[in-house]
Amino acid sequence: METTGAQTSPRASLRERKKQRTREALLRAALELFTTQGYERTTVDEIAEAVDVSQRTFFRYFAGKEEVALFTQGVAEARFLAAVRERPPQEAPLEALRRAVLEGWDTIGEAVESVVPLELHMRAYQLIESTPALLAAYLRRSAELEEEIARVIAEREGLDVDVDPRPRVAVAVFGGVMRITGRLWSEGADHSIPAIRELTTAYLDQVGPALAEKWRTE
Amino acid sequence: METTGAQTSPRASLRERKKQRTREALLRAALELFTTQGYERTTVDEIAEAVDVSQRTFFRYFAGKEEVALFTQGVAEARFLAAVRERPPQEAPLEALRRAVLEGWDTIGEAVESVVPLELHMRAYQLIESTPALLAAYLRRSAELEEEIARVIAEREGLDVDVDPRPRVAVAVFGGVMRITGRLWSEGADHSIPAIRELTTAYLDQVGPALAEKWRTE
DNA sequence: AGGCTAGTGACAGCCACTGACAGTTGACAA
DNA sequence: TTGTCAACTGTCAGTGGCTGTCACTAGCCT
Numbered sequence: 330m331e332t333t334g335a336q337t338s339p340r341a342s343l344r345e346r347k348k349q350r351t352r353e354a355l356l357r358a359a360l361e362l363f364t365t366q367g368y369e370r371t372t373v374d375e376i377a378e379a380v381d382v383s384q385r386t387f388f389r390y391f392a393g394k395e396e397v398a399l400f401t402q403g404v405a406e407a408r409f410l411a412a413v414r415e416r417p418p419q420e421a422p423l424e425a426l427r428r429a430v431l432e433g434w435d436t437i438g439e440a441v442e443s444v445v446p447l448e449l450h451m452r453a454y455q456l457i458e459s460t461p462a463l464l465a466a467y468l469r470r471s472a473e474l475e476e477e478i479a480r481v482i483a484e485r486e487g488l489d490v491d492v493d494p495r496p497r498v499a500v501a502v503f504g505g506v507m508r509i510t511g512r513l514w515s516e517g518a519d520h521s522i523p524a525i526r527e528l529t530t531a532y533l534d535q536v537g538p539a540l541a542e543k544w545r546t547e
Numbered sequence: 548m549e550t551t552g553a554q555t556s557p558r559a560s561l562r563e564r565k566k567q568r569t570r571e572a573l574l575r576a577a578l579e580l581f582t583t584q585g586y587e588r589t590t591v592d593e594i595a596e597a598v599d600v601s602q603r604t605f606f607r608y609f610a611g612k613e614e615v616a617l618f619t620q621g622v623a624e625a626r627f628l629a630a631v632r633e634r635p636p637q638e639a640p641l642e643a644l645r646r647a648v649l650e651g652w653d654t655i656g657e658a659v660e661s662v663v664p665l666e667l668h669m670r671a672y673q674l675i676e677s678t679p680a681l682l683a684a685y686l687r688r689s690a691e692l693e694e695e696i697a698r699v700i701a702e703r704e705g706l707d708v709d710v711d712p713r714p715r716v717a718v719a720v721f722g723g724v725m726r727i728t729g730r731l732w733s734e735g736a737d738h739s740i741p742a743i744r745e746l747t748t749a750y751l752d753q754v755g756p757a758l759a760e761k762w763r764t765e
Numbered sequence: 766a767g768g769c770t771a772g773t774g775a776c777a778g779c780c781a782c783t784g785a786c787a788g789t790t791g792a793c794a795a
Numbered sequence: 796t797t798g799t800c801a802a803c804t805g806t807c808a809g810t811g812g813c814t815g816t817c818a819c820t821a822g823c824c825t
Binding site: 768786787 | 800805
């Protein structure tokens with residue numbers, strides 16, 4: 330029909346583009362509804378209606394309510410995983426993880442922004458932290474991600490994750506700290522990128538002290 | 548009717564005893580069905596039918612399927628939390644946590660056994676680890692437990708959990724390691740108490756090495 | 766133009782969970 | 796005892812997430 334004009338995606342059949350649009354419309358509508366009226370108080374029918382498709386179609390694009398709510402998280406996680414893989418192999422494991430987060434945040438932001446407004450993603454994250462059902466699903470996925478990262482770390486160091494406990498332990502420590510900072514950030518007032526960056530460094534720097542024998546020797 | 552014979556609970560009204568029996572019957576039936584035919588493939592109606600009560604009654608005793616499945620975990624967690632509180636205050640935080648787990652396992656076993664056979668509890672744990680929906684719920688509860696423990700640790704050390712990051716970090720590190728060992732234990736072949744004890748010490752001992760700069764200096 | 770197939774809507778049905786109401790059964794005092 | 800009250804339970808109806816099925820439409824390809 331049209332020329333091969335540079336749309337959002339240059340090469341893609343009409344069919345493909347329509348699917349893409351429907352998916353994004355559903356995603357945006359869902360997040361918008363979730364963050365304004367709450368996750369539980371939003372029905373799948375509402376979301377479908379907002380995009381003017383049948384409920385059945387919604388379930389053809391997303392496995393369920395949870396999946397939509399966590400979708401942008403998935404994008405961010407994938408980007409983070411890639412950032413870890415891109416770290417130079419001579420860096421120590423925890424160093425690599427630390428830099429992957431700190432330096433990756435901007436590219437993560439971009440990756441998210443290409444799907445939904447970053448601001449919506451941020452609101453979604455706060456929603457997850459404050460909605461038990463979503464937090465549960467999020468934590469489970471994080472556990473899977475940690476296992477993957479542990480394998481990446483093990484490979485970097487030429488280790489077998491089932492023989493040497495250190496990769497999993499290191500990742501677990503790192504993941505634990507990330508959970509804390511994520512929660513505090515979502516509860517706090519400053520929801521900016523620099524804010525989370527500061528929190529992250531501050532808490533990561535406390536791992537050593539926290540493991541020290543005597544805390545009172547300040 | 549009978550004399551005041553030493554039943555399971557000496558002092559409790561008939562009504563109370565009946566409730567207790569129904570609750571335990573539901574719990575046992577649920578776990579038995581879950582572990583034999585799977586969590587998802589077991590309906591609430593089946594559980595209720597097995598105990599010969601209405602579905603409605605099931606929901607008066609438990610908030611949902613998840614809650615039954617995680618019930619014995621809750622018992623174990625409560626016991627662990629108590630064990631932490633009982634540690635002498637001069638012990639270093641991580642030391643206290645470590646001993647609470649290692650030395651507490653037997654009393655945890657007893658606490659569980661007073662509700663359902665320990666073997667059923669073990670099977671339930673494996674079920675949780677292998678059922679996404681249950682694992683998600685379990686992880687969320689674990690996160691809550693960690694926050695509580697962090698407060699206990701902070702109090703031991705006379706700290707404010709919102710000022711000093713170390714309590715939360717220490718607990719997160721510990722919790723992360725416990726997750727790993729729990730998973731490996733459930734996946735492994737030896738499901739005995741000594742087995743998990745060994746795993747725990749082995750992995751806890753790897754926290755230091757995992758944080759070291761250079762891993763290859765073995 | 767016409768056949769092929771991916772994508773969709775409409776419908777029926779399962780299951781977890783909830784509110785409302787009525788019936789039953791221990792608890793407790795007269 | 797007996798009567799009253801409150802706790803507990805069953806039944807029924809309804810909501811919402813999710814799935815299977817099937818007929819239909821619309822983009823694709825020759």
